[in-house]
Amino acid sequence: MAISLSDIAERAGVSVKTVSGALHGGSARMSDDTRQKVKAIAEELGYVTNLAARGVRQGWLPLVGVISDGLITSPFATEIVRGLDGAARSAGMAVFAVNHSSGQSIGSVIDEVQQFRPRAVAYAAMYHKDVDLPPAVAGSVGVMINCREASGRVTSLVPDEEGGAREIVRYLLAAGRRRIAFINLPGILAGTLREKGFRAALEGAGINPLVVVPAVRRSVYSDRAPSLVAGHVEALLATGQRPDAILCGNDRVAMEVYAALARAGLRIPDDVAVASFDNQVELASRLDPPLTTMALPHRAMGRLAMEILLAGEPEPPRLRKLPFHLVERASV
Amino acid sequence: MAISLSDIAERAGVSVKTVSGALHGGSARMSDDTRQKVKAIAEELGYVTNLAARGVRQGWLPLVGVISDGLITSPFATEIVRGLDGAARSAGMAVFAVNHSSGQSIGSVIDEVQQFRPRAVAYAAMYHKDVDLPPAVAGSVGVMINCREASGRVTSLVPDEEGGAREIVRYLLAAGRRRIAFINLPGILAGTLREKGFRAALEGAGINPLVVVPAVRRSVYSDRAPSLVAGHVEALLATGQRPDAILCGNDRVAMEVYAALARAGLRIPDDVAVASFDNQVELASRLDPPLTTMALPHRAMGRLAMEILLAGEPEPPRLRKLPFHLVERASV
DNA sequence: CTCATTTGGGTTATCGTTTACCCTATAGTT
DNA sequence: AACTATAGGGTAAACGATAACCCAAATGAG
Numbered sequence: 035m036a037i038s039l040s041d042i043a044e045r046a047g048v049s050v051k052t053v054s055g056a057l058h059g060g061s062a063r064m065s066d067d068t069r070q071k072v073k074a075i076a077e078e079l080g081y082v083t084n085l086a087a088r089g090v091r092q093g094w095l096p097l098v099g100v101i102s103d104g105l106i107t108s109p110f111a112t113e114i115v116r117g118l119d120g121a122a123r124s125a126g127m128a129v130f131a132v133n134h135s136s137g138q139s140i141g142s143v144i145d146e147v148q149q150f151r152p153r154a155v156a157y158a159a160m161y162h163k164d165v166d167l168p169p170a171v172a173g174s175v176g177v178m179i180n181c182r183e184a185s186g187r188v189t190s191l192v193p194d195e196e197g198g199a200r201e202i203v204r205y206l207l208a209a210g211r212r213r214i215a216f217i218n219l220p221g222i223l224a225g226t227l228r229e230k231g232f233r234a235a236l237e238g239a240g241i242n243p244l245v246v247v248p249a250v251r252r253s254v255y256s257d258r259a260p261s262l263v264a265g266h267v268e269a270l271l272a273t274g275q276r277p278d279a280i281l282c283g284n285d286r287v288a289m290e291v292y293a294a295l296a297r298a299g300l301r302i303p304d305d306v307a308v309a310s311f312d313n314q315v316e317l318a319s320r321l322d323p324p325l326t327t328m329a330l331p332h333r334a335m336g337r338l339a340m341e342i343l344l345a346g347e348p349e350p351p352r353l354r355k356l357p358f359h360l361v362e363r364a365s366v
Numbered sequence: 367m368a369i370s371l372s373d374i375a376e377r378a379g380v381s382v383k384t385v386s387g388a389l390h391g392g393s394a395r396m397s398d399d400t401r402q403k404v405k406a407i408a409e410e411l412g413y414v415t416n417l418a419a420r421g422v423r424q425g426w427l428p429l430v431g432v433i434s435d436g437l438i439t440s441p442f443a444t445e446i447v448r449g450l451d452g453a454a455r456s457a458g459m460a461v462f463a464v465n466h467s468s469g470q471s472i473g474s475v476i477d478e479v480q481q482f483r484p485r486a487v488a489y490a491a492m493y494h495k496d497v498d499l500p501p502a503v504a505g506s507v508g509v510m511i512n513c514r515e516a517s518g519r520v521t522s523l524v525p526d527e528e529g530g531a532r533e534i535v536r537y538l539l540a541a542g543r544r545r546i547a548f549i550n551l552p553g554i555l556a557g558t559l560r561e562k563g564f565r566a567a568l569e570g571a572g573i574n575p576l577v578v579v580p581a582v583r584r585s586v587y588s589d590r591a592p593s594l595v596a597g598h599v600e601a602l603l604a605t606g607q608r609p610d611a612i613l614c615g616n617d618r619v620a621m622e623v624y625a626a627l628a629r630a631g632l633r634i635p636d637d638v639a640v641a642s643f644d645n646q647v648e649l650a651s652r653l654d655p656p657l658t659t660m661a662l663p664h665r666a667m668g669r670l671a672m673e674i675l676l677a678g679e680p681e682p683p684r685l686r687k688l689p690f691h692l693v694e695r696a697s698v
Numbered sequence: 699c700t701c702a703t704t705t706g707g708g709t710t711a712t713c714g715t716t717t718a719c720c721c722t723a724t725a726g727t728t
Numbered sequence: 729a730a731c732t733a734t735a736g737g738g739t740a741a742a743c744g745a746t747a748a749c750c751c752a753a754a755t756g757a758g
Contacts, residue, residue, distance in 0.1 A: 036425070036480075036483070038713085038714055040714075048737075049739080050715080050716095050738095051715095051738070052738080054714095055716095058715085059717095063734085064736055064737070065737095082477050082481055083715090084481070084483060084714055086421035086426075086427050087422045087716090088716075089422075090416070090418045090422050090743050090744055090745085091716050092716080093368070093743080094418075095482075097482075115463075119464070119465055123464070128462045128482065129463070130460045130462035131447075131462075132451070132460055133448075133451055133452075148414045149414055149416070149417045150417050150460065151368070151417070258651070261652070286649070286652045289621075289653075290652060290654070293625075293628070296629070316618055316646075317649060320622060370745085371744065372744080380708090381708050381709080382708095382744085382745080383707075383708070383710095383746075383747085384706085386744095387707090391746085395704090395706065396706055397705085397707095415744095416745070417745095418743090418744080418745095419713095419744035420745055422713050422743090422745080423712075423713050423746050424745090424746085
């Protein structure tokens, strides 16, 4: 079927090992003449390296396996994969992803991945959460992305939720806002951590948070849960203490806040500033006015993950928090 | 390093081939006793098949390569990959994706993919477009997803844009709407085809389209291009012939239409119905009222692509148009 | 009881590549 | 001129799994 080294060897009148050396072994000693001739014939025949064969010799394939937990619906998944992919390709690796559907045990998914003898394996969560890796398989996973591994045996990469919240609060304060409300995402780790950062930043400035309320019914954040946002905004506006800034748990919440404020006849940012988390570009940049929001470091997590995976000497496992990135638009 | 068949064979006191037969060759004749013993030892030792070794023998690896053209920013990419992945896994295959960045020739990307000796290769475009595959590589690609291959040497799977437009128009007509405007996406294939379907459906009903206008400056559709939507809506409302329905090129355009109608004090759907294409769930379901929209058949394209790739006898190449799917919410 | 068939399993070659080791010229050194 | 490096390249053995072939023992039919 496909051309192999021995086809080239025969045609060039040299041995297989010479061909191998000419094409792949950069430092193999041989005359430039031979090397060029072999390369020319390989090119002519359309030779393509058989990585499976090399893999059986080396014991691994130039692949990086990514186990993604649950559905890959989120657009963030692509960002993580993109970060991984970019770094992987420059190292001559390809990324293959397998879904960890809720039915299966993590062990069986890892076995599935290990069949390919990948160079490295990463585990990626689709939203920031805690994950408990069974001891037996912890050794097969090189890095955890967007989740905190409980046992501490594996390096975990997560967004710095607290820091991100502090940063956006400081930005609102610098813009002169003082009565800041937070419509948070309840029941998820990111929400809990952001609330901590939110309160800490305000406290540091000697200001009390106006209010912290959940975007949907407490303890269940899901896109399908009925939204409480409109009600919250109306309630906030009905009080004497009208907020001069509303921080939102994500861009979709901000979208609803925009609508509620528009109904109330208030202008953004003149009457009320709005800021949020996520930076779903397609949404945030299309709102009127375009939304100022904290971008999650998904791409950076992917890139750093690959660096860690492909690094020679593994550093001791630890939790690394990656900074958010402020995307300034016009809503503050 | 990893356990191999010979480790098991030694431990079980049988030959390697017997182990191979016991674990993988379902029909290999041997006593149930032997088979069970071998399986038990394999389990105990934690044996994991080495697919690279099998691959060198068979000539291919149980991998399906997906070449994705350009950036994988779109959330649709995940849908396509999900469709592929689901079908692939039930066939024991994994999907690996490589980005076709604009700098590279398609040939070099295909070579990169072929190094892994994948069972099949698909090419996926991130938006509906025409793609010209060089004759030399057309043979290596089994199916084109979300794009039309010019030469006709490869089966192409695309959304049925015309049919989708016809369907949503018929739905609007059935809801009693007669003055229907279309804010289309200019400069892209999907827009052109949808406009055809839009006009055809109205013509079939003996009605004239109110107007067809571009969402952004003509001939350049991009998320970053300045939007013309607000202006169009205002202009439409200023005429004597106020529309009773606005069809939008995508959900983000619809979002802007919502805002413009709200500013004008009009209610959806009572005063004006709004419908669109895409079904970006997170956006469409969060709008108020939730948006009725035509969902693109991305998942279906992924699934069908895998079926075609893994089918034994290839059917003659042709262009297959997959139907959109109406998602009824509350905006009509 | 003999011969044919089936059962259970071993031998060995093979896939394409890499690598440890070996051989032979040629060039350079003394 | 003899001797030693070294360049240039060949041989052959891996890597792990599979498959074509073979062989011995057990089973069945006549």
